[in-house]
Amino acid sequence: MFHNLDARSPIPLYAQIAERIRLAIATGALAPAEALPSVRQLATELRVNPATVVQAYRDLEAQNFVEIRHGAGTFVRELAPGRRARERASQATALVRKLLAEARRMGVSLVEVQKAIEEEVGAKTP
Amino acid sequence: MSHAIEISGLKYRAGSFELKDVDLHVPTGSIYGFLGPNGSGKTTTMRLVLGLLRPLAGRITVLGDRMPEDAPRILARVGYVPEQPHLDATLTVRELMTFQAAFYRTWDAACAEDLLNRFELDDHRVFGRLSKGQKAKLMILLALAQRGDLLVLDEPTDGLDPVVRRDILTALLEYVAERKATIFISSHLVHELERICDWIAVMDEGRVVTEVPMEKLKQGTKRLVVAGAPPQIGETPFVVLSREPENGASERWVVGQWEPEMRSYFDGLGASLVDVIDLDLEDGFVELLRGFRASRRA
Numbered sequence: 568m569f570h571n572l573d574a575r576s577p578i579p580l581y582a583q584i585a586e587r588i589r590l591a592i593a594t595g596a597l598a599p600a601e602a603l604p605s606v607r608q609l610a611t612e613l614r615v616n617p618a619t620v621v622q623a624y625r626d627l628e629a630q631n632f633v634e635i636r637h638g639a640g641t642f643v644r645e646l647a648p649g650r651r652a653r654e655r656a657s658q659a660t661a662l663v664r665k666l667l668a669e670a671r672r673m674g675v676s677l678v679e680v681q682k683a684i685e686e687e688v689g690a691k692t693p
Numbered sequence: 694m695s696h697a698i699e700i701s702g703l704k705y706r707a708g709s710f711e712l713k714d715v716d717l718h719v720p721t722g723s724i725y726g727f728l729g730p731n732g733s734g735k736t737t738t739m740r741l742v743l744g745l746l747r748p749l750a751g752r753i754t755v756l757g758d759r760m761p762e763d764a765p766r767i768l769a770r771v772g773y774v775p776e777q778p779h780l781d782a783t784l785t786v787r788e789l790m791t792f793q794a795a796f797y798r799t800w801d802a803a804c805a806e807d808l809l810n811r812f813e814l815d816d817h818r819v820f821g822r823l824s825k826g827q828k829a830k831l832m833i834l835l836a837l838a839q840r841g842d843l844l845v846l847d848e849p850t851d852g853l854d855p856v857v858r859r860d861i862l863t864a865l866l867e868y869v870a871e872r873k874a875t876i877f878i879s880s881h882l883v884h885e886l887e888r889i890c891d892w893i894a895v896m897d898e899g900r901v902v903t904e905v906p907m908e909k910l911k912q913g914t915k916r917l918v919v920a921g922a923p924p925q926i927g928e929t930p931f932v933v934l935s936r937e938p939e940n941g942a943s944e945r946w947v948v949g950q951w952e953p954e955m956r957s958y959f960d961g962l963g964a965s966l967v968d969v970i971d972l973d974l975e976d977g978f979v980e981l982l983r984g985f986r987a988s989r990r991a
Binding site for chain 2: 574575576577579580606607610611614615616617618619672
């Protein structure tokens with residue numbers, strides 16, 4: 568779930584961690600009522616500041632994705648199906664934006680990107 | 694916000710080396726990264742914080758007490774890992790643990806045993822015969838087992854292999870998660886600090902170049918590609934750290950304290966902003982130093 572966190576990115580690590588968890592909740596990889604790892608566990612696993620994990624969990628709680636029960640842990644909340652779909656859509660949009668920004672920087676045209684996507688999709692689904 | 698370390702107007706001199714009006718504020722509970730080239734004054738500052746050197750002027754407060762006046766009370770609560778191992782090479786790991794424990798009322802023997810196992814240290818071996826990585830692990834063990842509220846770590850993982858670095862880092866992060874302790878850490882391993890620090894200070898030539906929350910430093914330092922800018926510009930809403938011609942008519946600017954709204958500044962200048970490129974901590978650090986040195990020479 569947390570592979571290629573990028574400490575060098577200007578997107579803060581807590582935001583990256585929260586984003587991965589949101590996506591896991593949206594796709595169902597994390598089920599409702601499931602417990603997230605403890606702050607200490609996740610901080611040492613990812614080798615980040617524990618405060619970074621706390622911040623990520625707090626943001627997720629503020630957005631109603633998880634519930635922090637003091638002394639017990641952090642648990643995934645039940646999401647309305649519409650909200651899960653919206654979350655996946657917003658992740659897809661973010662991916663496309665990243666791709667387009669990179670293409671612009673490299674001087675690759677929109678038509679070329681579209682063509683490449685069609686070819687890739689065709690190649691992956693024979 | 695309370696500060697684990699507060700330094701103001703600190704001056705110190707040894708030979709031709711000088712610390713000039715150093716101000717630092719290490720927030721309680723933070724992991725505070727201390728960057729700077731070799732000889733910039735990081736180790737000297739750390740030694741002043743610990744009362745190992747006497748300042749010429751200035752005020753140092755550590756965990757609410759004054760250094761050097763309250764040194765014993767402060768040092769009872771501070772774990773220190775110096776750049777060079779300072780332990781007796783003829784004593785065994787076990788003897789060194791016993792020796793260290795005698796000085797600290799808060800010594801946690803269970804924690805020491807746990808780290809001894811996890812670090813896979815042989816307690817019968819004498820210090821002088823340990824590998825570099827084993828020495829570093831033992832120093833961390835001694836600093837952590839005394840259960841201090843502040844850890845002062847002078848390049849604790851520099852020059853170590855990745856496995857040892859990971860073991861040490863994990864132990865430090867667990868300690869912080871458990872104890873809410875403050876860590877004041879210097880290192881040349883910028884990418885390692887980038888993952889764990891919430892504050893960064895940069896030193897150069899005995900002065901503090903900047904002291905800033907990590908996020909602010911990373912989000913505010915950018916490389917801009919600018920076309921059509923006049924050679925002379927007046928006030929800018931951001932800090933121009935450097936300005937260099939690129940191929941063609943465009944220039945590369947490195948700026949600090951950048952905000953996305955500042956794009957409109959270039960319209961007023963009759964120039965165009967072609968691109969905004971993110972910098973990581975290492976790039977940002979190098980550019981800050983270059984800007985600092987250029988402004989001092991100007």
